[in-house]
Amino acid sequence: MIEEDLHLEVLRLLEREPDMSQRQLARALGLSVGKTHYALKAVLDRGWVKAQNFRRSDNRSAYLYQLTPSGLQEKARLAYGLLQRKRAEHEALMTEIEQLRVEVQNAKPADEPPTP
Amino acid sequence: MIEEDLHLEVLRLLEREPDMSQRQLARALGLSVGKTHYALKAVLDRGWVKAQNFRRSDNRSAYLYQLTPSGLQEKARLAYGLLQRKRAEHEALMTEIEQLRVEVQNAKPADEPPTP
DNA sequence: AAATGTGCGTTCACGGGGTGAACGAAGGCC
């Protein structure tokens, strides 16, 4: 996963649930606490998220990780960049699938069930 | 890159040019000689490729890496598996793009040039 | 024939990067 995508995912998760621990965040991201910690540090250092000291007794979360205005803006920018990349990926994938279809068709002994 | 895809790519390249050195193969795969060496060893161990002692004076290649009949069959099987995976990937990508499109659209301040 | 050069297959010390156990700190509970 590209670093930009990781930051975007962090921003998305924290916007929905600012009261997440780093371990919850790690589980949601499918990453280790170490990697998650440094990803969170990255968005904090960039000023996209502000950590407010805050401890609730019910879930023990130590901080509120709240998106800053620039964080919201960055989230949109990252999402747009990702969209563009996904669109390019989509086009590449289409031609790749077509080439694969031809390759598979040619390799077939011509008496098998047709590819759906 | 999944190991299966690597094996398929090796089979494709060797079918087209059996007189490739491991370094040529590595360059074509975009990998190191080490990784390439072990990928080649894998297809040799599986019996998909047979190495024939063969040295030509013009290009110094030491072996001919020829696909066996089972290698040809495996190449078709791997290609078909890859096609199926690519199709699934395509569907996932479509929904992801649609979700991203909505997300980007919603984040827009409503007075910007439209997304093409 | 000997020396040198080139390309071969093979190996392995190195480094980048993710992991998760472990740490001290801080609050809740008895």
Add this chain to the structure above:
DNA sequence: GGCCTTCGTTCACCCCGTGAACGCACATTT
């Protein structure tokens, strides 16, 4: 007070790809 839990943080560990380096076999040069 003592104990437990969860917090953020760190860092030794491991996985895995890399590419320099090795020994070898032939070609070329001296």
